Amino acid sequence: MASTNQLAQTLKALHKPGSPLVLSNVWDVASLNAIVSLNSESSKPVKALATASFAIAATLGIKDEELSMVQNLELISKIAPLAEQAGLPLSVDIQDGYGDLITAVVTAVVEYGATGANIEDSIPSAGFDKGIxxxxxxxxxxxxxxxxxxxxxxxxxxPDFVLNARCDAFRLLPTPGLTYEIRLAEAIRRGKAFLEAGATTVFYWGGAGQGLTSETVKTLVKELDGKVAVVMSGAPGSLTTAELAEMGVARISVGPGLYLAAMNAVKTVASQMFLGGGLA
Structure with missing residues (x-):
């Protein structure tokens, strides 16, 4: 079985601008097993795995921002060894790194077997209405x-741990003087600094229902030499994995998208059952 750092090297090599890594974000052992089962001897579409803190929190009946370090680490401790056994690198969502505990959190996830992490630059307690x-x-x-x-x-x-540094400049709520141009400039400034600090990619997200426009993605890709990660939206008309690849991004994830799709499927089948239908 490959070591954690060997899997980290594999994960890092999968980040190719224009031929991006597409990640299925999982939230528990069952969802991990479902995604891993897609790989067979003849076909291995799953190259790596990631977690989504929103989905993990939802399974506990709490909001993303209420998910504690202990709760997040407990889930990671269960799925990281399984990902390692499957020979798949695992990138974990550790929110902002839990403030001053960032060193302890990263140490723990590596010891569990994780090979990379998302770390946000927004302050959890501050909200998004206070400007940069x-x-x-x-x-x-x-x-x-x-x-x-x-x-x-x-x-x-x-040592080859893959840092997907998230920049939340586009999540900031519009306030007097905080224009799109200012947020874009700040996103680029931070992105370049994060890459210089050792990040493999910089992850940009506009928040729920606020996906990035194609022009914004193209600008970020140009400014950061393609070392850009984005989340694919499930909203009608959203950019597809093929379209994002053509724009030159290096990494695509779905955040809580699979969890939400799974819950919608449960509601659809249950509703059908209550109306006299079957499970099929």
Whole structure:
């Protein structure tokens, strides 16, 4: 079985601008097993796995921002060994790294077998209505935090740990003076700094129902040499994996998309059953 760092090397190599890694975000053992089962001797569409903190929180009946470090780590401790046994790299969503506990959290996930992580630059307690200086960690602080995370991973045995540094500039709510152009400029400034700090990709998200436009994605790809990660939306008319690949991104995930699709399927079949139908 490959070591954690060997799987981290595999994960890093899968990030290719224009030929992106497509990740299925899982939330428990059952969802992991369902995705892993798609691989067979003749076909292996699943190259790596990721978690989604929103979906993990939803299974506990709480909001994403209410998910504690202990709760998140408990789930990661269960699925990381299974991903490793399947020979698949696992990138975990550890939110903002839980403030000053970022070193301990990264050390723990590497010891469990995770090979990469999402780390956000937004402050959980601040919300998104306080502008760049109030809702996000300062650029200097976030760069220092990301470096601490990578150093922790190295000391835990994964020097090739894949950092998917999330920038939440586009999630900031419109306030007087905070234009789209200002948010874009800040997103680019932070993205370049995160890459220089050692991130493999920079992950941009506009928030639920606020997907990035194709022009925004193209601009980010150009400015960051393709080292861009995005989440694919399930909304009608949203960009497809093929379209995002053509734009040159390096990584595509679905966040809680699969969890939401699964829950919708449960409701559809249950409704059919209650109306006199069957399970098929």
């Amino acid at each position: 200086s109030g809702s996000l960690y300062t650029l200097e602080d976030q760069v220092e935090r990301l470096k601490r995370a990578l150093d922790a991973a190295k000391k835990a045995g994964a």
